[in-house]
Amino acid sequence: VRRSSVQQLLQSQELEREVVVKGWVRTRRGNKYVQFVALNDGSTIHTIQVVADAEKFPEETLKDVATGACLSVRGQLVASQGKGQAVEIQAIEIEVLGTADPEEYPLQKKGHSLEFLREIAHLRPRTNTFGAVLRVRHALAFAVHQYFNDHGFYYVHTPIITGSDAEGAGQMFRVTTLPPEHPPRTADGSVDYKEDFFGKQTNLTVSGQLEAEVAAMALGKVYTFGPTFRAENSNTARHLAEFWMIEPEVAFNDLQDNMDLAEDFLKSLVRQALEKCADDLQFLNDQYDKELLNRLRFVIENDFQRLTYTEAVEILKVAKQKFEFPVDWGTDLQSEHERYLVEKHFRKPVILTDYPKDIKAFYMKLNDDGRTVRAMDVLFPGIGEIIGGSQREENLEKLRTRMEQMHVEEHELWWYLELRKFGTAPHAGFGLGFERLVLFVTGMANIRDVIPFPRFPKNADF
Numbered sequence: 001v002r003r004s005s006v007q008q009l010l011q012s013q014e015l016e017r018e019v020v021v022k023g024w025v026r027t028r029r030g031n032k033y034v035q036f037v038a039l040n041d042g043s044t045i046h047t048i049q050v051v052a053d054a055e056k057f058p059e060e061t062l063k064d065v066a067t068g069a070c071l072s073v074r075g076q077l078v079a080s081q082g083k084g085q086a087v088e089i090q091a092i093e094i095e096v097l098g099t100a101d102p103e104e105y106p107l108q109k110k111g112h113s114l115e116f117l118r119e120i121a122h123l124r125p126r127t128n129t130f131g132a133v134l135r136v137r138h139a140l141a142f143a144v145h146q147y148f149n150d151h152g153f154y155y156v157h158t159p160i161i162t163g164s165d166a167e168g169a170g171q172m173f174r175v176t177t178l179p180p181e182h183p184p185r186t187a188d189g190s191v192d193y194k195e196d197f198f199g200k201q202t203n204l205t206v207s208g209q210l211e212a213e214v215a216a217m218a219l220g221k222v223y224t225f226g227p228t229f230r231a232e233n234s235n236t237a238r239h240l241a242e243f244w245m246i247e248p249e250v251a252f253n254d255l256q257d258n259m260d261l262a263e264d265f266l267k268s269l270v271r272q273a274l275e276k277c278a279d280d281l282q283f284l285n286d287q288y289d290k291e292l293l294n295r296l297r298f299v300i301e302n303d304f305q306r307l308t309y310t311e312a313v314e315i316l317k318v319a320k321q322k323f324e325f326p327v328d329w330g331t332d333l334q335s336e337h338e339r340y341l342v343e344k345h346f347r348k349p350v351i352l353t354d355y356p357k358d359i360k361a362f363y364m365k366l367n368d369d370g371r372t373v374r375a376m377d378v379l380f381p382g383i384g385e386i387i388g389g390s391q392r393e394e395n396l397e398k399l400r401t402r403m404e405q406m407h408v409e410e411h412e413l414w415w416y417l418e419l420r421k422f423g424t425a426p427h428a429g430f431g432l433g434f435e436r437l438v439l440f441v442t443g444m445a446n447i448r449d450v451i452p453f454p455r456f457p458k459n460a461d462f
């Protein structure tokens with residue numbers, strides 16, 4: 001008899017046949033005549049009920065069938081008499097593959113706080129919540145590739161170890177093999193990176209954008225999807241030190257096209273999640289956030305609000321709400337401002353464009369006003385910024401000037417400048433923070449709960 005998944009069995013129409021299923025015990029209950037074991041194998045949020053009659057399975061044969069134990073069950077798939085499930089397994093043989101001592105196994109029947117579960121990141125995938133989150137995460141990752149493949153984009157792999165700072169923000173983790181105690185020094189006493197593995201200073205990438213631009217200037221429509229690293233103060237519910245970013249980059253697109261792509265892409269991803277993960281999202285909706293499904297449907301069905309940074313500042317200045325941080329043209333918006341616009345003022349996703357040049361990265365295209373750049377941020381309810389992007393500066397001299405003004409070293413990015421020297425083209429792209437997307441779709445409150453092994457200050461234990 002071939003092994004079936006719990007998901008397959010629950011959907012099966014063929015009853016009265018012998019099946020084999022393997023998984024982990026969620027609960028065991030019963031009386032002296034019969035025991036009921038709820039088994040889950042990760043294929044679905046649901047469990048299948050295994051029925052063990054006392055005649056065939058005296059109590060001493062079931063002593064290791066406790067919460068957390070791993071079982072292989074052979075039995076007859078039958079219609080269930082109980083409520084809440086259509087089918088169940090009448091056990092013929094139960095083998096305990098792995099025991100879990102009830103005195104020690106931390107995931108007992110009672111609910112656990114998400115904070116506690118973070119401390120047992122190696123076991124939390126076995127909970128309903130994390131099972132659901134991880135399945136949704138998978139479905140979204142798959143939907144990303146599906147969307148781009150369907151729209152003629154090529155997936156390009158950009159390096160993790162880089163010699164440049166793509167955002168010019170100095171938030172990089174250094175990569176080095178030099179001995180920390182006694183690194184080689186130059187004549188003037190500074191650390192000699194010529195002696196390092198790559199012969200120069202290197203770091204973990206903060207964004208694959210610059211390399212994606214290289215690819216877009218040859219393949220037209222490309223995207224990256226990989227890990228990125230930021231040594232910023234990420235002690236918030238929206239920041240990770242290691243997160244996954246999706247970065248499409250498209251030759252000949254302008255800011256308008258970029259916004260259209262971002263909106264269509266996000267809607268398509270949310271739609272896919274609703275289709276593929278109906279049970280998981282229903283569970284998360286019922287368990288944590290009764291507005292979750294409504295919010296997801298709302299995003300799919302309504303146009304995003306588009307306005308400029310300058311218009312947004314005007315709105316915020318006359319807002320009745322008291323903000324912690326003042327709003328002034330030229331300063332970056334704080335998340336309280338973004339959330340006001342999205343959640344109170346417009347009550348829908350917002351795309352802000354044309355930010356002041358001084359608060360945005362060097363590569364963004366300068367507008368004719370000389371003060372703003374063709375930037376766009378997509379702001380989502382409960383999240384704030386979910387996407388950041390722009391039309392890129394394609395003019396060599398203008399880009400040089402911007403780099404100089406922003407103290408970005410030309411010699412580090414000579415290859416990037418050459419894209420403007422040889423066959424330059426207008427182009428645009430954006431970065432979607434994958435965990436912020438998963439956060440939005442699952443309705444979880446903390447970004448540390450939507451990635452299996454979160455990296456944040458003072459936390460790299462697992």
Ligand code: 4AD
Nearest residue numbers: 207209239240243247386387388389429430431433
């Ligand atoms: O706005 P950011 O910094 O833009 C870039 O990196 C550009 N190179 C993207 C591009 O145009 N190709 O980051 C993009 C997105 C943010 O909107 C946010 O969703 C996410 O990445 N993000 C983070 N997510 C989790 N933790 C962090 N520390 C993040 N920093 C940025």
Ligand code: MG
Nearest residue numbers: 377385387388
């Ligand atoms: Mg940003």
